[in-house]
Amino acid sequence: MQKLVEGVHRFHAETFRHQRELFARLAMGQNPQALFITCSDSRINPNLITHTDPGELFIVRNVGNIIPPYGACQGGEDAAIEYALEVLGIEDIIVCGHTGCGAMQGLLEPGRIEPLPSVRRWLQHASATQRIVERLYSHLQGESRLTLTAEENVLVQLENLRTHPSVAVGLAAGRLKLHAWMYKIATGQVFAYDAHRGQYVDLAEANTSPVSVPPRADRSVNDSRAVEAEAACPSTLA
Numbered sequence: 001m002q003k004l005v006e007g008v009h010r011f012h013a014e015t016f017r018h019q020r021e022l023f024a025r026l027a028m029g030q031n032p033q034a035l036f037i038t039c040s041d042s043r044i045n046p047n048l049i050t051h052t053d054p055g056e057l058f059i060v061r062n063v064g065n066i067i068p069p070y071g072a073c074q075g076g077e078d079a080a081i082e083y084a085l086e087v088l089g090i091e092d093i094i095v096c097g098h099t100g101c102g103a104m105q106g107l108l109e110p111g112r113i114e115p116l117p118s119v120r121r122w123l124q125h126a127s128a129t130q131r132i133v134e135r136l137y138s139h140l141q142g143e144s145r146l147t148l149t150a151e152e153n154v155l156v157q158l159e160n161l162r163t164h165p166s167v168a169v170g171l172a173a174g175r176l177k178l179h180a181w182m183y184k185i186a187t188g189q190v191f192a193y194d195a196h197r198g199q200y201v202d203l204a205e206a207n208t209s210p211v212s213v214p215p216r217a218d219r220s221v222n223d224s225r226a227v228e229a230e231a232a233c234p235s236t237l238a
Contacts, residue, residue, distance in 0.1 A: 030088065031088070032057055032084075032090060033057065033092065034056075034057060034058070034094055035057075035058045035080075035081065035085075035094070036050075036059050036060070037060045037065055037095045037096065037157075038060075038061055038095075038097075038098070039061065039064060039065045039101060040061045041098060043098070043100075044098055044183060046096070058084045060080045063102075064103030064126055066103075066122065066125045066153075066157055067125075067160045067161045067164075069163040070163040070165065073125065081161070085166040085167065086166055091170070091175055091176055092176075092177050093176070095158055095181070096181040096182070097183070098150060098185060099143075099146075099147055099182070099183070099184050099186065100146070100185055101150045103119075103123060104126075104129075104150045104153060106119060107123055108133070108146065125160070126156065126157075129149060129156045147182075150182065154181070154193070161178065162178075179192060179193075189202060189203075191203060191206075192206035194206045
C-alpha cells in the first residue's frame with residue numbers, strides 16, 4: 001500500500017505538473033476515441049498498450065472481458081455501453097482478451113472455480129465459449145487450448161454485444177465499428193481478428209475494417225471450410 005501512496009504523490013508532483021493543460025481540458029469533459037472492454041487482470045493496462053492519454057479511452061473491465069447479453073444481468077456493463085454510445089458518441093468498440101487468462105482457465109477446468117460461486121455464475125455468460133472449444137477444438141491441449149479459448153471468447157462476447165439496443169442501432173446506421181483484439185503478455189503484441197482471413201493476425205497486418213462474424217451456428221453450417229481452417233490453425237498467438 002505504501003508504494004501506491006508514494007505513487008500518488010509522484011503523480012501530483014511530476015506527471016500532473018507537466019501535463020497541467022491536459023488535465024485542465026479533461027476537467028471540462030471527456031471525448032474518448034473508443035470504448036475498450038477488457039479483463040480485470042492486473043497485467044493488462046489499456047492506456048499503456050495503446051499509448052493513449054487520460055480521456056482517450058472509455059474503459060470497461062471485468063473478469064474475462066465478458067459482456068452479458070442485454071437484459072441477462074443487472075450489471076454495470078449495460079450502463080457503460082449505453083452511456084458510451086448514446087452520450088459520448090463513441091464509434092469504435094474494442095473487446096480485448098489476453099493470454100494466460102484465469103477466467104478462461106476456469107471455463108476449461110470448472111473444478112478450479114468450484115469454491116467461487118460468484119465467479120461460477122459470472123462465467124455462465126461465457127458458456128458458449130466453453131461449448132465451442134469442447135466441440136471444435138478437443139484436439140488442443142495446454143497453453144494452445146487456453147489461448148484459443150480466450151480468442152473464441154472475444155468473438156462470443158462481440159455477439160453478445162450486438163444484443164444491446166445501442167449497439168444494434170449504431171451498427172444498423174453504419175456509424176459503429178466492432179474490433180476483436182488479443183494481447184500477448186509475454187511479447188507485448190496485439191493481435192486483431194481479421195474477418196477477411198478468419199483468424200487473428202498481428203495488428204500491424206490486420207485489415208482494420210469492422211469485424212463481421214456470423215453466429216457460430218451459421219459458421220459451422222454455411223462456412224465449414226472456415227471452421228476447418230480454424231481447427232487446423234486456430235491461433236497465431238500460441
